Amino acid sequence: MFGLVAVHDAYLYRKNTTPRSKYLAEHNVYPLKPSYLISSSTVSIMSGSSSPIILVLGAGPNIGQGVARAFAAKGYQVALASRRANEAHNAGNEIYIQSDFSDPNSIVNVFAKVKATLGIPSVVVYNAGAATRNPPNDPLSLSLADFNHDLTLNTVSPFVAAQQAAIGFAQLPNSASRTFIYTGNITNTTIIPPLMDLGVGKSATAHIIQSAAAAYKNRGFKFYYGDERNADGTAVYSNIDADAHGKLYVELAEGKTQGPWQQTFVKGVGYKDFPVA
Ligand SMILES: NC(=O)c1ccc[n+]([C@@H]2O[C@H](COP(=O)([O-])OP(=O)(O)OC[C@H]3O[C@@H](n4cnc5c(N)ncnc54)[C@H](OP(=O)(O)O)[C@@H]3O)[C@@H](O)[C@H]2O)c1
DSSP, X not given: OHHHHHHTTGGGBSSSSOOHHHHHHHHTOOSOOTTTTOOTTSOOOOTTSSOOEEEEESOOTTHHHHHHHHHHHTTOEEEEEETTOOGGGOBTTEEEEEXXXXXXXXXXXXXXXXXXXXXXXXXXXXXXOOBOOOOTTOXXXXXXXXXXXXXXIIIIHHHHHHHHHHHHHTTSXXXXXXXXXXXXXXXXXXXXXXXXXXXXXXXXXXXHHHHHHHHHGGGTOEEEEEEEEOTTSOBOTTXXXXXXXXXXXXXXXXXXXXXXXXXXXETTTEEOOOOOO
């Protein structure tokens, strides 16, 4: 178990793990190429058009890119926010917003910037995450600073993002998608011993999503917790599939009504309900 865990979310760990830069270099995934979302077959959309808008909060080279690619192919304008987003790469139908979600107020600023630049997003994806490993047999040795930092990334900022998304959804017509998706993992239903604070954050946000899905469904707003699994229901760890996320997230955005808030899914299959371990 521990060996598998060591590669799960590896570059998100703040200590006791492979340094981020080394991970990125080894996986040849950074920096992002400008305009990487747009292929020649993608419909060209000028900024200020009536095309729908997706905001991806925590848009890196893997899931973030896969989701952005899938929505761009559907004609969406795309706003991508992360700490290393480079606004110099902005193009007509994609904008990059530099932001650090360890400050929850940064989320409000991102929404304001998207609204001023493109308009109100009808789809919002919160994809950033953070974890600090703890000794598997001593989860309570985690420092309060690390616990607070990761809880902010995994829950407090996603709460603000869902709040901002809902404020925007209320201003959009009923025909708009009005979908909020949080990228989760298995830790809201089971423990991974060295990742206690990741599980705390994902569990808390799962509750926010479940609550919002029930509360807003009559207004046509949809809230989802995405969790890719292996076909047998076990965690995918680092075998996460960016395109499978993009495909599912587009389907959720195109759905007319709220489906199961907890979207456990399998690559090549789609949504699959798994019993809680
Ligand atoms: N289902 C599963 O079992 C499973 C497995 C693995 C991962 N996951 C989940 O998938 C998500 C990440 O997926 P991914 O790594 O493939 O996505 P990604 O889009 O490749 O990367 C996510 C991006 O989030 C950004 N980010 C991190 N901390 C941030 C901060 N403080 N402020 C702003 N942006 C921040 C980082 O970009 P910058 O460095 O530019 O900020 C990072 O590149 C996480 O939520 C993770 O828990 C789930």
